[in-house]
Amino acid sequence: MATSTPAADGRTGRTTDPALRAPVARPGSRLLHRLVWLRLGLLLSAPLAWMLLIYVVALAALLITSLWSVDSLSSEIDRTWTLDNFRTLVENQVYRDVTVRTIGVALAVTVIDVAIALPIAFYMAKVASPRLRRMLVVAVLTPLWASYLVKVFAWRVVLSEGGPAEWSGLGSPGYGLTAVVITQAYIWLPYVILPVFAALERVPDSLLEAAGDLGANSGMVLRSVVLPLLVPGILAGGIFAFSLTMGDYITVNIVGGANQMLGNLVFVNAGAANNLPLAAAIAMIPIVVMVVLLAAIRRTGALENL
Amino acid sequence: MKPTHWRGRVTMACLSVLAVSVLAGCGSDEDKETDAVEELGEMEGQVSILAWPGYVEDGSNDPKVDWVTAFEKDTGCEVTSKVYGTSDEALNLAKTGDYDVIAASGDLSLRLIASDEAQEVNTDLVPNYENVFDFLKDSEWNTVDGVNYGVPHGYGANLLMYNEKNFDSAPTSWGAVFDTEELERNKGKVTAYDSPIYIADAALYLMKTQPDLGIENPYALDEEQLDAAVALLKEQRKYVGEYWSDYLKEIQAFETGDSVVGTTWQVIKNNIKNADVQVTLPTEGATAWNDTWMLSSQSENPNCAYAWMDYILTPKANAQATEYFGEAPNSPAACEETADPNHCETFHAGDEEYAEQLWFWRTPIKECLDGRTDVECTDYAQWTQAWTEIKG
Numbered sequence: 001m002a003t004s005t006p007a008a009d010g011r012t013g014r015t016t017d018p019a020l021r022a023p024v025a026r027p028g029s030r031l032l033h034r035l036v037w038l039r040l041g042l043l044l045s046a047p048l049a050w051m052l053l054i055y056v057v058a059l060a061a062l063l064i065t066s067l068w069s070v071d072s073l074s075s076e077i078d079r080t081w082t083l084d085n086f087r088t089l090v091e092n093q094v095y096r097d098v099t100v101r102t103i104g105v106a107l108a109v110t111v112i113d114v115a116i117a118l119p120i121a122f123y124m125a126k127v128a129s130p131r132l133r134r135m136l137v138v139a140v141l142t143p144l145w146a147s148y149l150v151k152v153f154a155w156r157v158v159l160s161e162g163g164p165a166e167w168s169g170l171g172s173p174g175y176g177l178t179a180v181v182i183t184q185a186y187i188w189l190p191y192v193i194l195p196v197f198a199a200l201e202r203v204p205d206s207l208l209e210a211a212g213d214l215g216a217n218s219g220m221v222l223r224s225v226v227l228p229l230l231v232p233g234i235l236a237g238g239i240f241a242f243s244l245t246m247g248d249y250i251t252v253n254i255v256g257g258a259n260q261m262l263g264n265l266v267f268v269n270a271g272a273a274n275n276l277p278l279a280a281a282i283a284m285i286p287i288v289v290m291v292v293l294l295a296a297i298r299r300t301g302a303l304e305n306l
Numbered sequence: 307m308k309p310t311h312w313r314g315r316v317t318m319a320c321l322s323v324l325a326v327s328v329l330a331g332c333g334s335d336e337d338k339e340t341d342a343v344e345e346l347g348e349m350e351g352q353v354s355i356l357a358w359p360g361y362v363e364d365g366s367n368d369p370k371v372d373w374v375t376a377f378e379k380d381t382g383c384e385v386t387s388k389v390y391g392t393s394d395e396a397l398n399l400a401k402t403g404d405y406d407v408i409a410a411s412g413d414l415s416l417r418l419i420a421s422d423e424a425q426e427v428n429t430d431l432v433p434n435y436e437n438v439f440d441f442l443k444d445s446e447w448n449t450v451d452g453v454n455y456g457v458p459h460g461y462g463a464n465l466l467m468y469n470e471k472n473f474d475s476a477p478t479s480w481g482a483v484f485d486t487e488e489l490e491r492n493k494g495k496v497t498a499y500d501s502p503i504y505i506a507d508a509a510l511y512l513m514k515t516q517p518d519l520g521i522e523n524p525y526a527l528d529e530e531q532l533d534a535a536v537a538l539l540k541e542q543r544k545y546v547g548e549y550w551s552d553y554l555k556e557i558q559a560f561e562t563g564d565s566v567v568g569t570t571w572q573v574i575k576n577n578i579k580n581a582d583v584q585v586t587l588p589t590e591g592a593t594a595w596n597d598t599w600m601l602s603s604q605s606e607n608p609n610c611a612y613a614w615m616d617y618i619l620t621p622k623a624n625a626q627a628t629e630y631f632g633e634a635p636n637s638p639a640a641c642e643e644t645a646d647p648n649h650c651e652t653f654h655a656g657d658e659e660y661a662e663q664l665w666f667w668r669t670p671i672k673e674c675l676d677g678r679t680d681v682e683c684t685d686y687a688q689w690t691q692a693w694t695e696i697k698g
Binding site: 070076088092093094097098156160161162163174175254256257258259260265268269274275 | 543
């Protein structure tokens with residue numbers, strides 16, 4: 001502001017009140033204006049510090065802890081570097097089995113949620129009247145207000161022997177992996193519907209009409225117009241469902257029967273067996289899986305549309 | 307491109323160093339006092355207790371079951387309590403230093419002492435200690451090198467619980483949960499305690515049924531014996547509907563019929579409203595617990611803590627607490643205070659011969675607890691690893 005431009009000259013010509021000019025000449029803002037990096041640094045320092053402390057340092061701490069070991073009797077952490085924990089993970093069949101099981105459950109939940117979310121979101125965005133749409137959005141959001149634990153225990157009751165699932169004549173699969181998939185699919189469904197719904201809302205109706213005018217039948221419109229535009233929404237929802245299921249350990253504890261997932265192994269080692277280093281090493285597995293998955297999705301170019 | 311790359315690496319290096327130093331700082335010992343106090347001072351007004359469910363009842367679960375309120379009135383110490391489901395969980399909670407008094411079973415007490423979480427207890431300051439059965443005093447799990455780390459609470463066995471409707475005749479053997487033929491009937495409805503210490507239950511069964519394995523003590527297993535126990539549990543796993551560590555979960559599962567047979571505690575049976583559910587002590591004997599009230603080395607309320615330890619050893623309070631949990635009280639005087647006059651007979655309180663049939667929970671360590679010196683035994687870390695593999 002200190003440099004004179006024609007516009008500034010014109011303004012000074014009209015007003016002579018010094019009070020109005022004072023803020024313009026404030027040295028602090030002049031400095032910030034001149035030094036771009038300082039301005040940027042001050043702007044970003046708070047969120048960056050937050051991000052570093054909460055996110056990066058926590059991850060680094062996790063990695064470092066996984067390289068330690070623990071004394072079995074006193075449970076004190078022994079801070080000498082060792083790869084033993086990772087060797088345990090690689091050499092024992094059980095960790096591979098649990099990893100495969102966890103990925104399997106997460107994939108099943110993702111597929112089921114996307115399959116349910118697509119028609120619901122399509123109906124909400126394209127078919128329902130604005131009034132009904134608002135009600136449907138509220139209906140989708142309502143389960144998020146109830147506690148996670150209440151919902152899972154509700155499913156434990158529903159699926160129990162002689163419980164509502166059996167009265168209704170549908171039959172209950174009993175506690176086990178099927179019950180985990182059903183419960184998790186229910187719990188994460190809103191997180192899939194909402195991004196798909198948001199993506200669908202952005203598809204203009206005129207596009208669908210134009211496709212119809214050009215002779216496409218409804219199946220073709222869905223396949224070659226709507227679906228490609230929906231990919232970012234489906235991906236976002238799918239990543240939510242997949243990653244949230246990957247990390248869950250409570251649902252499988254309550255309705256999973258005797259099964260365990262990666263989250264249980266982390267919980268058992270951190271909470272019960274008091275082997276924090278091994279827990280940290282196990283916690284690296286879902287992180288690696290997510291990184292590989294995101295890298296694979298990025299390769300397809302789908303992330304650029306997000 | 308290059309400078310940014312370089313800068314990124316420097317940042318990462320700095321962060322790692324920072325993280326290491328932060329983590330290293332956390333581990334240092336804060337104010338741990340493991341030596342016994344000489345004399346007591348004024349009450350602090352509050353005491354925080356970590357215990358098994360059913361040990362610290364203030365009437366909030368059942369208005370008729372309350373021995374905490376009387377203590378609070380007498381001493382002015384406000385009691386806050388937390389319950390735990392497995393000894394492993396309790397070890398972690400105890401390490402936070404949030405608890406003054408801890409009710410620890412034999413598989414926990416030695417670990418608390420080894421990690422300097424327990425403070426020596428001056429039994430002269432606990433007048434009611436002299437009532438306690440002599441065979442419970444200075445046991446291997448509350449005394450180390452002649453130093454006493456806690457006062458006994460009560461003891462009892464891990465029982466076999468079953469639903470009558472699923473059995474032609476009442477089971478009398480742990481075979482009900484380990485023998486394949488027996489298991490076949492209740493496939494998917496068997497339950498077991500979700501902790502590595504449950505391996506000892508399998509070892510006890512093997513001790514009686516396969517003497518050639520040479521198991522002398524279910525907590526002292528060499529590699530070969532542990533493998534046999536693990537194989538038995540892996541076989542059992544095929545029939546298990548779910549494992550329990552949350553006792554409320556087991557109560558619900560037996561009430562609905564999702565579980566029909568498995569290991570349990572008397573207190574769980576007491577809370578089940580399904581009249582078909584029964585418990586029994588199988589002929590092989592059982593694993594058992596013998597709990598100790600311990601004082602945290604990080605305790606901020608040692609005076610109220612001592613007051614609690616003395617109070618819970620009074621015949622009346624001890625009778626109430628042990629009868630509610632379903633275990634033997636710790637003193638002859640307490641036996642006279644129980645609501646059911648036959649309680650002590652039922653639970654064989656003070657019967658040393660009977661107590662020898664019970665295998666009280668211990669922490670398995672490398673030096674064999676049964677005195678063998680020619681082999682190395684498996685320790686708790688190996689049991690934990692084995693337990694993960696059994697569950698699969």
